[in-house]
Amino acid sequence: MSKEKKQAALTRNDILERLYHTVMDRKDASPSVSHSARLMARGRSKIAQKFGEEAVECVIEAIGGTRESLISESADVLYHLIVMWVDAGVAPADVWAELERREGTSGIAEKASRPKETF
Numbered sequence: 001m002s003k004e005k006k007q008a009a010l011t012r013n014d015i016l017e018r019l020y021h022t023v024m025d026r027k028d029a030s031p032s033v034s035h036s037a038r039l040m041a042r043g044r045s046k047i048a049q050k051f052g053e054e055a056v057e058c059v060i061e062a063i064g065g066t067r068e069s070l071i072s073e074s075a076d077v078l079y080h081l082i083v084m085w086v087d088a089g090v091a092p093a094d095v096w097a098e099l100e101r102r103e104g105t106s107g108i109a110e111k112a113s114r115p116k117e118t119f
């Protein structure tokens with residue numbers, strides 16, 4: 001990847017970092033004024049359920065919706081994923097590090113290297 005493309009990619013990631021810090025700040029906010037605080041007050045299972053619902057809505061739009069509706073649902077998925085990360089103590093850097101660890105390893109090659117399952 002060129003230096004310019006890499007810089008552009010880092011800038012795009014910024015919005016996720018900013019959203020993460022906003023949601024972190026909402027941990028101590030009142031559920032009456034913050035949707036993130038309200039979700040976190042309802043517990044991990046509810047947050048995970050909401051994430052699952054948003055993911056399913058994203059799938060539905062990917063199959064039968066418009067490009068715009070897929071973009072909108074994708075934003076919902078990312079917001080709810082970040083609320084789940086904050087609640088579970090996962091920082092974006094933890095996920096970026098895992099993606100970096102996988103960088104350059106083809107999914108096909110990785111799958112082929114797994115030990116064969118024996119039943």
Ligand SMILES: N=c1c2ncn([C@@H]3O[C@H](COP(=O)(O)OP(=O)(O)OP(=O)(O)O)[C@@H](O)[C@H]3O)c2ncn1[C@@H]1O[C@H](COP(=O)(O)O)[C@@H](O)[C@H]1O
Nearest residue numbers: 019022023026033034035036037038039050075076079080
């Ligand atoms: N990106 C988002 C974002 N995307 C979606 N949503 C909200 O997510 C909610 C989803 O609505 P649903 O009816 O599906 O969910 P729900 O109200 O929990 O419904 P039930 O589970 O009770 O049925 C709506 O209220 C949306 O407005 C978001 N709320 C907040 N953010 C970001 O988070 C920041 C902090 O928000 P607050 O925590 O509200 O201050 C904001 O400044 C935004 O940047």
